[in-house]
Amino acid sequence: MKEGKMKVVVDAFGGDNAPLEIVEGAVLATSENQNLTVVLTGDKEKIYSILGDRTERVEVVDAKDVITNDDTPTLAIRQKKDSSLVRAFDVLKENDDVVGLVSAGSTGAVLTGAILKIGRIKGISRPALCPILPTIKAGKGVMICDSGANVDCKSEHLLHFAIMASAYSAIMSGEDNPKVALLNNGAEEHKGNELCKQTYPLLKKLPINFVGNVEARDVMSGDVDVIVTDGFAGNVLLKGVEGVASGMSKLISQEAKKNIFSMLGALMMGKFRGLKAKMDVNKYGGAPFLGCKKLVVKTHGNAKREVVKNTILQVVKLHESGLNEKIEALVSQMTEKLGDVVGGENG
Amino acid sequence: MKEGKMKVVVDAFGGDNAPLEIVEGAVLATSENQNLTVVLTGDKEKIYSILGDRTERVEVVDAKDVITNDDTPTLAIRQKKDSSLVRAFDVLKENDDVVGLVSAGSTGAVLTGAILKIGRIKGISRPALCPILPTIKAGKGVMICDSGANVDCKSEHLLHFAIMASAYSAIMSGEDNPKVALLNNGAEEHKGNELCKQTYPLLKKLPINFVGNVEARDVMSGDVDVIVTDGFAGNVLLKGVEGVASGMSKLISQEAKKNIFSMLGALMMGKFRGLKAKMDVNKYGGAPFLGCKKLVVKTHGNAKREVVKNTILQVVKLHESGLNEKIEALVSQMTEKLGDVVGGENG
Numbered sequence: 222m223k224e225g226k227m228k229v230v231v232d233a234f235g236g237d238n239a240p241l242e243i244v245e246g247a248v249l250a251t252s253e254n255q256n257l258t259v260v261l262t263g264d265k266e267k268i269y270s271i272l273g274d275r276t277e278r279v280e281v282v283d284a285k286d287v288i289t290n291d292d293t294p295t296l297a298i299r300q301k302k303d304s305s306l307v308r309a310f311d312v313l314k315e316n317d318d319v320v321g322l323v324s325a326g327s328t329g330a331v332l333t334g335a336i337l338k339i340g341r342i343k344g345i346s347r348p349a350l351c352p353i354l355p356t357i358k359a360g361k362g363v364m365i366c367d368s369g370a371n372v373d374c375k376s377e378h379l380l381h382f383a384i385m386a387s388a389y390s391a392i393m394s395g396e397d398n399p400k401v402a403l404l405n406n407g408a409e410e411h412k413g414n415e416l417c418k419q420t421y422p423l424l425k426k427l428p429i430n431f432v433g434n435v436e437a438r439d440v441m442s443g444d445v446d447v448i449v450t451d452g453f454a455g456n457v458l459l460k461g462v463e464g465v466a467s468g469m470s471k472l473i474s475q476e477a478k479k480n481i482f483s484m485l486g487a488l489m490m491g492k493f494r495g496l497k498a499k500m501d502v503n504k505y506g507g508a509p510f511l512g513c514k515k516l517v518v519k520t521h522g523n524a525k526r527e528v529v530k531n532t533i534l535q536v537v538k539l540h541e542s543g544l545n546e547k548i549e550a551l552v553s554q555m556t557e558k559l560g561d562v563v564g565g566e567n568g
Numbered sequence: 569m570k571e572g573k574m575k576v577v578v579d580a581f582g583g584d585n586a587p588l589e590i591v592e593g594a595v596l597a598t599s600e601n602q603n604l605t606v607v608l609t610g611d612k613e614k615i616y617s618i619l620g621d622r623t624e625r626v627e628v629v630d631a632k633d634v635i636t637n638d639d640t641p642t643l644a645i646r647q648k649k650d651s652s653l654v655r656a657f658d659v660l661k662e663n664d665d666v667v668g669l670v671s672a673g674s675t676g677a678v679l680t681g682a683i684l685k686i687g688r689i690k691g692i693s694r695p696a697l698c699p700i701l702p703t704i705k706a707g708k709g710v711m712i713c714d715s716g717a718n719v720d721c722k723s724e725h726l727l728h729f730a731i732m733a734s735a736y737s738a739i740m741s742g743e744d745n746p747k748v749a750l751l752n753n754g755a756e757e758h759k760g761n762e763l764c765k766q767t768y769p770l771l772k773k774l775p776i777n778f779v780g781n782v783e784a785r786d787v788m789s790g791d792v793d794v795i796v797t798d799g800f801a802g803n804v805l806l807k808g809v810e811g812v813a814s815g816m817s818k819l820i821s822q823e824a825k826k827n828i829f830s831m832l833g834a835l836m837m838g839k840f841r842g843l844k845a846k847m848d849v850n851k852y853g854g855a856p857f858l859g860c861k862k863l864v865v866k867t868h869g870n871a872k873r874e875v876v877k878n879t880i881l882q883v884v885k886l887h888e889s890g891l892n893e894k895i896e897a898l899v900s901q902m903t904e905k906l907g908d909v910v911g912g913e914n915g
Contacts, residue, residue: 357815369753372761406716406803414719414800437807441815453761454804456753457784457797461808464785468704469816 222541226256228280228319229536230312233263234287234305235326237523240264243325244271246529250537251278253530257537260312260319263287263305284308290522294329298337306330310338313515321516321536323507325524332370335510335517342545344552347371347378348512349452350519351386353393354462358443364390365440365448366511369456376420379403379449380427380559384551385511386447387429392542393535399446402435404454409434416451424449428554437461507532509539512548516540569888573603575627575666576883577659580610581634581652582673584870587611590672591618593876598625600877601884607659607666610634610652631655637869641676645684653677657685660862668863668883670854672871679717682857682864689892691899694718694725695859696799697866698733700740701809705790711737712787712795713858716803723767726750726796727774727906731898732858733794734776739889740882746793749782751801756781763798771796775901784808854879856886859895863887 231247233240240263247259258278261268265283272279286304288297301307306326313322324331332350341348349367356363366386371378383401390399403421405413410421412434424431435445437458450458506528507520516539520532578594580587587610594606605625608615612630619626633651635644648654653673660669671678679697688695696714703710713733718725730748737746750768752760757768759781771778782792784805797805853875854867863886867879 357818372753404804406719406800406807414798417800436811437804438811438814440808441811450804451761453753453764454801457751457801457804458808460753460784461787461805462812464783464788465809465812466816467785468788469813471704 223543224541227540228258228260229533230260230262230309230319230322231533232306232309232324232326233261233268235324238525240267241271242525243529244268245526247533248275249526249530250533254534254537262308282308282312288327288330290327294327294333297330298334306334310334314338320540323518323520323532323536325520325522328519331519332510335513339513339515342512342514342548344556345381345512347381348510349382349385350508351389351511352459352508356441356443361443363440363446363448365455365459367452367455368459369452371452374416374451376423379420380423383424383427383429383449384555385548388544388547388551389509389511390446392539392544394446398430400432401429401447401449402432402445404448404450405434408436423559426558428551506535570890571888574887575605575607576880577607577609577656577666577669578880579653579656579671579673580608580615582671585872587614588618589872590876591615592873594880595622596873596877597880601881604884609655629655629659635674635677637674641674641680644677645681653681657681661685667887670865670867670879670883672867672869675866678866679857682860686860686862689859689861689895691903692728692859694728695857696729697855698736698858699806699855703788703790708790710787710793710795712802712806714799714802715806716799718799721763721798723770726767727770730771730774730776730796731902732895735891735894735898736856736858737793739886739891741793745777747779748776748794748796749779749792751795751797752781755783770906773905775898853882
């Protein structure tokens with residue numbers, strides 16, 4: 222456990238609710254953790270007009286430009302040098318006391334910036350995005366790694382995803398041996414596409430609690446803690462779940478409108494809003510981009526202050542718990558055991 | 569439109585509710601369509617004990633063995649020659665007046681039997697399973713092709729899936745130019761894994777109404793009619809949707825139990841059951857295995873008589889509308905246009 226003062230840099234102009242909700246979330250985070258200083262990047266005047274006199278443990282780095290979802294990520298990171306996101310990566314890279322970055326901006330730009338500006342942990346060839354999905358067990362989430370950063374994968378990459386997400390899950394849940402499963406089209410060991418068939422026997426050799434295959438229909442059961450998959454299938458899973466939840470919500474509203482007892486209808490809809498909150502991925506904070514030299518966490522584009530605060534405090538927790546050191550240790554154990562198979566493109 | 573008498577063979581011992589619900593479903597189908605004769609395969613005595621004197625336009629072919637989900641599909645099809653499923657494939661293969669097969673049994677065994685016993689339409693290298701998912705637009709479904717028969721795919725296969733599912737969707741919906749989309753991790757043309765990037769420009773050249781990429785979150789919107797994807801991602805999508813719908817159903821029940829107004833709670837649950845029925849994939853009938861020389865339709869393992877009846881009548885509709893002839897015509901148009909790219913492994 223690392224304790225003491227630290228800084229987290231926050232892209233104040235990323236996301237649908239920037240800068241107001243981002244700045245307010247940052248202020249909330251500093252008031253919950255006295256060791257924390259937040260560095261906000263973006264238009265200085267606008268940020269200060271929101272902050273007013275609440276400047277204790279809040280620093281501001283001016284940046285006049287903004288990267289949007291319409292920008293091509295690689296071009297934007299290379300060319301928009303005065304954007305709030307690129308400035309945030311500069312702050313993260315150049316300062317030892319800044320331990321992580323939070324952005325609600327373009328996912329592609331955040332991932333590209335992390336790779337180009339911060340780089341990978343030794344031995345990890347492909348950092349991966351690892352959001353949490355809710356399950357039907359109260360308070361319990363399941364991590365999906367990778368969920369879209371790497372759409373074409375080899376076994377080696379899935380092994381890296383497995384150890385990184387296992388370390389991450391252990392920190393977030395406090396459980397020592399999170400259950401790690403492989404997303405597959407059947408439960409039996411021999412099932413799957415070529416990638417799954419090659420990866421399954423190797424996962425069994427890792428220093429993690431690998432429990433076998435999981436089918437997409439059991440993802441929300443809460444029986445496993447981490448689901449390992451290539452980024453294409455992970456993205457289909459994550460967005461499919463979002464889509465059904467939102468589709469069912471619309472259907473239920475339609476049903477409620479048909480109901481002649483309007484009060485009953487309204488009650489039902491209220492009930493469902495509560496349920497929707499329970500199912501809501503955002504409340505868990507953000508999705509870390511696992512495998513970068515420093516902590517980079519993407520929070521949802523529509524995140525409001527509470528979620529922004531949670532995401533910043535999530536970075537603090539991951540830093541204090543030594544996530545990256547744990548990943549490094551697991552990678553070297555893995556390399557010892559599996560040798561060439563998982564050498565990594567850079568390691 | 570082909571009219572006149574025809575037969576459909578039904579595996580009476582496949583699925584959780586066999587033989588009772590299967591036999592009853594077959595009887596219902598014959599009474600709705602006077603041109604239809606159903607051939608039931610399975611233990612003759614048990615089938616007749618259910619049928620009683622309702623034997624008009626019902627034939628029975630004896631089969632003492634049953635293939636279960638625990639059997640390895642290839643071994644089972646090869647070795648269990650006296651199983652209800654293998655006998656059903658024999659009947660389908662050997663009789664010109666038998667136009668299609670329905671089974672609620674092991675999906676793997678049905679697919680394997682179709683390939684080994686019936687074979688593929690000329691030019692189609694990989695038949696594909698094509699179930700319908702419900703959408704939020706009333707009465708409108710979306711077809712997912714492939715949903716698990718082919719877990720490793722090349723562009724050529726996805727092109728075949730696209731034309732087969734387009735022809736199928738046109739028949740089922742009555743719309744001439746169903747909208748066909750490619751499942752992808754982003755909406756823009758350049759998005760996707762290697763498979764998607766290679767397939768996208770080829771899909772644009774097909775004689776179908778290709779409308780671009782669709783993300784998993786928009787699957788239930790009802791904006792597109794057919795979603796083309798490799799069988800691994802299709803399986804993740806299909807089962808993911810099933811899993812969330814069932815997970816949310818459990819959560820809603822939990823919420824309802826907490827409610828102090830028990831009547832309100834009960835009403836809510838009743839409301840939700842109606843909704844669940846609306847969301848239920850089974851009511852659409854079965855999932856055809858597109859691209860086989862004769863019609864093969866897999867219905868859900870827990871199908872009851874109504875669904876079995878719908879599936880049998882679906883086979884009649886597909887036969888009368890000339891699905892396979894339409895697929896053949898599209899394949900030859902495609903081969904003319906794209907040449908070597910889509911030559912097919914058997915074409």
